[in-house]
Amino acid sequence: MNATPVRETDVLVLGGGAAGLSLAHRLAGTGRAGVLVVEPPDGPSRPPVRTWCFWDDGTCGLDGVVSASWPRLRVHGGDGAAHTVDPSPLRYRMLRSTRFEEYVHARLAERPGCGVLRATAGAVRDTPGGAEADCTAPDGSPLTVRARLVFDSRPLTALPPARTRLLQHFRGWFVRTARPRFDPAVADLMDFRVPQPVHGLAFGYVLPLTPDHALVEYTEFSRTPLTTPAYEKALDRYCHDVLGLGAFAVETAEQGVVPMTDARFPVRVGPSVYRIGTAGGATRPSTGYTFAAAQRQSLAVAASLAAGRPRVPAPHGRRALAMDAVMLRALDTGRIDGPAFFTGLFAHTPAERLLRFLDGGTTLREEWSIGLRGPVGPMLRTALELPFLPRRSHPAPRSGDRLP
Numbered sequence: 001m002n003a004t005p006v007r008e009t010d011v012l013v014l015g016g017g018a019a020g021l022s023l024a025h026r027l028a029g030t031g032r033a034g035v036l037v038v039e040p041p042d043g044p045s046r047p048p049v050r051t052w053c054f055w056d057d058g059t060c061g062l063d064g065v066v067s068a069s070w071p072r073l074r075v076h077g078g079d080g081a082a083h084t085v086d087p088s089p090l091r092y093r094m095l096r097s098t099r100f101e102e103y104v105h106a107r108l109a110e111r112p113g114c115g116v117l118r119a120t121a122g123a124v125r126d127t128p129g130g131a132e133a134d135c136t137a138p139d140g141s142p143l144t145v146r147a148r149l150v151f152d153s154r155p156l157t158a159l160p161p162a163r164t165r166l167l168q169h170f171r172g173w174f175v176r177t178a179r180p181r182f183d184p185a186v187a188d189l190m191d192f193r194v195p196q197p198v199h200g201l202a203f204g205y206v207l208p209l210t211p212d213h214a215l216v217e218y219t220e221f222s223r224t225p226l227t228t229p230a231y232e233k234a235l236d237r238y239c240h241d242v243l244g245l246g247a248f249a250v251e252t253a254e255q256g257v258v259p260m261t262d263a264r265f266p267v268r269v270g271p272s273v274y275r276i277g278t279a280g281g282a283t284r285p286s287t288g289y290t291f292a293a294a295q296r297q298s299l300a301v302a303a304s305l306a307a308g309r310p311r312v313p314a315p316h317g318r319r320a321l322a323m324d325a326v327m328l329r330a331l332d333t334g335r336i337d338g339p340a341f342f343t344g345l346f347a348h349t350p351a352e353r354l355l356r357f358l359d360g361g362t363t364l365r366e367e368w369s370i371g372l373r374g375p376v377g378p379m380l381r382t383a384l385e386l387p388f389l390p391r392r393s394h395p396a397p398r399s400g401d402r403l404p
């Protein structure tokens with residue numbers, strides 16, 4: 001009987017999506033050798049092309065792969081009032097997953113012992129001095145990859161138990177309009193001029209690329225995703241009735257489901273095995289944003305490895321997670337009016353401070369000043385009841401992105 005071949009590497013990254021690629025990129029950036037990313041071959045098991053957006057002050061080092069950016073942000077309240085803000089020195093940026101992947105793969109190919117292995121990872125086991133993963137190559141042949149450190153970004157099949165689990169679920173169209181309809185200097189983060197669901201909230205999201213080209217999304221924060229026809233109907237209504245786009249063509253679509261939960265995601269799951277990305281709790285519960293947290297964590301991990309003291313910090317601080325748990329529960333119970341809550345945040349908080357708050361970078365004093373302008377009574381009541389609520393298991397949402 002043939003023994004399974006073994007490949008050795010220093011750092012093994014399972015899953016080459018947003019978090020896995022970000023970590024590999026930052027490790028390569030510190031000159032590290034021996035970084036292997038395992039990603040399934042092209043086909044149905046890989047997520048479709050996606051856009052990842054984040055805000056940044058220009059120091060992220062990803063400008064070469066940023067496909068668009070916006071100096072101003074806008075939120076439309078349910079009453080139609082527009083709040084346009086300038087978060088400088090921060091700017092909202094968009095990456096296309098294909099471009100980011102090409103870029104990181106090319107950088108890894110330049111480094112000794114680094115690269116991407118097209119394979120599907122299975123079980124991960126601890127070994128003396130590290131860990132190993134069973135992998136299956138595209139031709140079905142098995143391979144064991146052994147490493148000193150393993151970072152696992154593969155989607156979880158079940159979420160850790162939570163008191164609240166909402167989903168951020170959406171579908172977006174890249175539209176081409178017959179006439180110029182968009183202002184490429186302004187990104188609409190939340191447009192509440194759409195009919196609100198009975199439970200949770202809904203909003204439009206518009207990222208203009210040129211005056212006649214934009215990504216337009218319909219998003220809900222609620223318990224259950226919609227069917228594709230229901231998203232399409234909501235999008236069509238938003239494009240015609242709210243945005244008044246007139247004639248337009250849909251070029252491509254993207255769709256997703258992102259967990260918004262107060263579950264506790266363990267980061268270290270073995271002596272040398274760490275979870276990263278959504279699987280490791282990098283998705284900010286109150287917003288669904290993940291990409292920026294993955295950058296911060298990746299930079300910290302790369303710096304700690306370069307200094308010879310491996311350290312994988314939690315992607316979000318405890319205070320941020322505690323505040324998000326209250327907000328999610330208050331939204332889920334209907335105690336706060338979601339559109340009014342988010343519109344109020346944008347209307348009353350300086351934009352740069354608000355975005356720093358959403359990145360977990362504000363001081364306690366700043367957080368008090370933000371919190372005191374919100375619905376204090378319902379939030380306080382929710383905060384007091386949280387410690388007594390049980391945590392329940394929930395299946396992980398399918399990562400989304402099934403497109404017809």
Ligand SMILES: Cc1cc2nc3c(=O)[nH]c(=O)nc-3n(C[C@H](O)[C@H](O)[C@H](O)COP(=O)(O)OP(=O)(O)OC[C@H]3O[C@@H](n4cnc5c(N)ncnc54)[C@H](O)[C@@H]3O)c2cc1C
Pocket residue numbers: 014015016017018019020038039040045046047050051052053054119120121122153154155254255256257258276277278279288289290291292399400401
């Ligand atoms: C359509 C969409 C748009 C989004 N937009 C934003 C945004 O604008 N900003 C933001 O901050 N967040 C956004 N998110 C949320 C979040 O950033 C993304 O879901 C992000 O991709 C999460 O990164 P990840 O590395 O955890 O997971 P993924 O990027 O999904 O990466 C997981 C990887 O694991 C691989 N994999 C799966 N199984 C195996 C296996 N057995 N072996 C090896 N590899 C495996 C997959 O192929 C995949 O590449 C979006 C999500 C979606 C779905």
